[in-house]
Amino acid sequence: MGNIGLLMNGFQTALTIENIGAAFLGAILGLIVGAMPGIGSLAGVALLLPLTYKFNPTTAIIMLGALYYSNMYGGSFSAILLNIPGDSPAVMTALDGYPMATKKKRPGQALFTANMSSFIGGTIGICILTFMGPALADIGLKFGPSEMTAILLIAMTSISWLVGENPTKGVVITMFGILLASMGMDTLSGSPRYDFGNMHLLGGIPFTPFIIGTVGFSQVISLVMERNSDASRKQVGEGMKLSIGGSLLTAHDFKRLLPPAIRSGFLGTFVGVLPGAGATTGSFMGYAMQKSFKSEEELGTGAIEGIAACEAANNAAAAGAFAPLLALGIPGSGTGAVLLGGLMMWGLNPGPLLFTNEPDFTWGLIASLFLSNILTLVIAICVIPFLLKILSVPVKYMIPCITCICMVGAYSSSYSMYGVLIMILSGIVAYFLQKNGYPTAPMMLSFVLAPLLESNMRKAFIISGGSLNIFFTRPITCVLMLIFLAMVATPIIKSIIRARKKQA
Numbered sequence: 001m002g003n004i005g006l007l008m009n010g011f012q013t014a015l016t017i018e019n020i021g022a023a024f025l026g027a028i029l030g031l032i033v034g035a036m037p038g039i040g041s042l043a044g045v046a047l048l049l050p051l052t053y054k055f056n057p058t059t060a061i062i063m064l065g066a067l068y069y070s071n072m073y074g075g076s077f078s079a080i081l082l083n084i085p086g087d088s089p090a091v092m093t094a095l096d097g098y099p100m101a102t103k104k105k106r107p108g109q110a111l112f113t114a115n116m117s118s119f120i121g122g123t124i125g126i127c128i129l130t131f132m133g134p135a136l137a138d139i140g141l142k143f144g145p146s147e148m149t150a151i152l153l154i155a156m157t158s159i160s161w162l163v164g165e166n167p168t169k170g171v172v173i174t175m176f177g178i179l180l181a182s183m184g185m186d187t188l189s190g191s192p193r194y195d196f197g198n199m200h201l202l203g204g205i206p207f208t209p210f211i212i213g214t215v216g217f218s219q220v221i222s223l224v225m226e227r228n229s230d231a232s233r234k235q236v237g238e239g240m241k242l243s244i245g246g247s248l249l250t251a252h253d254f255k256r257l258l259p260p261a262i263r264s265g266f267l268g269t270f271v272g273v274l275p276g277a278g279a280t281t282g283s284f285m286g287y288a289m290q291k292s293f294k295s296e297e298e299l300g301t302g303a304i305e306g307i308a309a310c311e312a313a314n315n316a317a318a319a320g321a322f323a324p325l326l327a328l329g330i331p332g333s334g335t336g337a338v339l340l341g342g343l344m345m346w347g348l349n350p351g352p353l354l355f356t357n358e359p360d361f362t363w364g365l366i367a368s369l370f371l372s373n374i375l376t377l378v379i380a381i382c383v384i385p386f387l388l389k390i391l392s393v394p395v396k397y398m399i400p401c402i403t404c405i406c407m408v409g410a411y412s413s414s415y416s417m418y419g420v421l422i423m424i425l426s427g428i429v430a431y432f433l434q435k436n437g438y439p440t441a442p443m444m445l446s447f448v449l450a451p452l453l454e455s456n457m458r459k460a461f462i463i464s465g466g467s468l469n470i471f472f473t474r475p476i477t478c479v480l481m482l483i484f485l486a487m488v489a490t491p492i493i494k495s496i497i498r499a500r501k502k503q504a
Contacts, residue, residue: 009087009359009363010365014307016363023066025370026064026065027065029067030066030070032074033074034076034086036073045338045339046338048063048067049064049338053345054421058360061343061361066369067377068318069122069376070375071087072279072315072318073115073380074086077111077387080094080110084216084406084409085211085215088208088330090283090310090311090314093283093307096246096301096303096304096478098219099301099401102304107247108388109249109253111384111387113249114186115381116249117260118311119259119260121311122316122369122373124269124313125316125317125318129293132323135287139273143274144454146471146474148456149456149460150471151480152449153287153453154487155445155449156450164402170442171437173443177444179334180205180210183195184201185204188455188458200416205426206413206418208410212406212410214443216402216405217403217430218427218431218440222431223398224399227353247388257304259305260309261311261312262312263286264286264308265312265314267282269319271317273320279313279321282316282320285313287306287313300439300441327354328405345434406427
């Protein structure tokens with residue numbers, strides 16, 4: 001039986017009353033968990049796993065899968081309205097979502113863009129999973145440390161697209177992000193570095209408090225310092241139609257949304273399949289890729305293309321992560337590891353035989369992802385009018401509320417005041433960086449990618465005995481390294497050509 005026939009049988013499993021209810025509950029919980037800073041899909045799935053013990057395996061995994069999937073939607077809510085990413089994949093959404101909601105006074109359209117892009121990217125990812133799941137998992141298995149190093153070098157090179165008009169400041173802030181990421185225990189040897197004798201710094205700079213501070217708390221400081229922001233925030237709330245109809249995108253907006261959403265949908269799926277990459281890396285790479293394409297408005301100023309690129313990528317990556325999980329039993333992220341534990345707890349052994357031995361379960365899960373994607377889109381659109389009321393609240397009330405959200409998010413991710421302290425310090429540093437014209441996007445991108453790059457590069461050198469040959473003797477790595485070298489050489493060659501033209 002072909003994949004289409006198996007998928008139809010999967011829909012028969014997914015469309016039972018019990019499984020529809022599980023998907024609906026998972027979608028609602030995922031939106032709530034995603035919108036609450038500091039919790040994220042990993043904690044959400046882990047906390048709700050015990051609730052599924054008495055469910056049958058198919059219903060349980062459908063609920064958890066829907067929660068994981070809808071979490072990607074929910075993270076954009078607080079990122080767009082409050083400039084506080086609900087989950088790490090929504091970090092890049094805040095760069096354009098918040099300016100579009102406040103400066104351009106289009107919060108409804110920003111939310112609608114995020115929801116539609118998530119739906120498009122997710123649909124692409126699920127379709128690819130349906131027809132190429134086992135094949136994609138095999139491809140992902142071919143990506144060892146050297147291949148991952150080459151991909152991450154390409155991604156790090158793309159930081160040059162985020163540095164803005166001053167490359168020097170961009171390079172400085174990128175190196176600062178790498179320096180912060182290197183603090184703590186060495187990932188391979190276990191030796192401490194840059195801990196300054198502080199016990200807390202042995203664990204490094206925690207990601208969630210750092211991001212909440214850099215993106216969210218720095219905005220609180222900015223609101224406090226800029227007295228005229230109160231009037232502008234009131235105008236946004238008063239002039240906005242609090243309705244779904246007032247939030248709909250125009251045909252022109254949808255034309256702008258579609259190409260980056262489709263491109264990032266394919267890219268995000270591929271990134272999701274790779275071991276250890278995850279939705280966060282997919283979101284960053286989707287946004288960086290959009291920098292190389294033409295956008296009607298400059299990214300970072302409230303461009304629809306920026307929101308579409310990162311939201312489509314993180315949802316597609318979430319779908320792509322199911323391919324190695326189901327076909328090979330290899331989780332691509334922390335959330336995937338929790339789901340793997342759930343599968344084994346229910347007596348299922350993920351791997352190549354899962355598609356053959358448990359077709360009802362496997363295809364029921366894949367079919368439920370289609371169902372969850374549609375349910376989440378409908379719910380997310382329906383709550384837009386209620387979300388928009390946030391922008392009607394005066395800044396004098398918003399400042400303490402956002403501060404509390406930042407503190408709760410930072411504490412809930414680390415369960416200590418250390419996380420809150422990191423959040424406050426990173427917010428202060430980010431505020432002064434932005435005031436002096438240093439972009440924070442390269443710092444966040446390098447902070448995310450540097451640990452992955454270091455770990456994979458060192459593993460590659462351990463395998464090769466310290467030889468560079470490993471990057472040019474393996475076919476996939478060689479192709480990727482040639483792309484990387486071309487990206488590095490292109491700006492240099494262009495500058496030489498321009499200099500010669502001026503001399504002529």
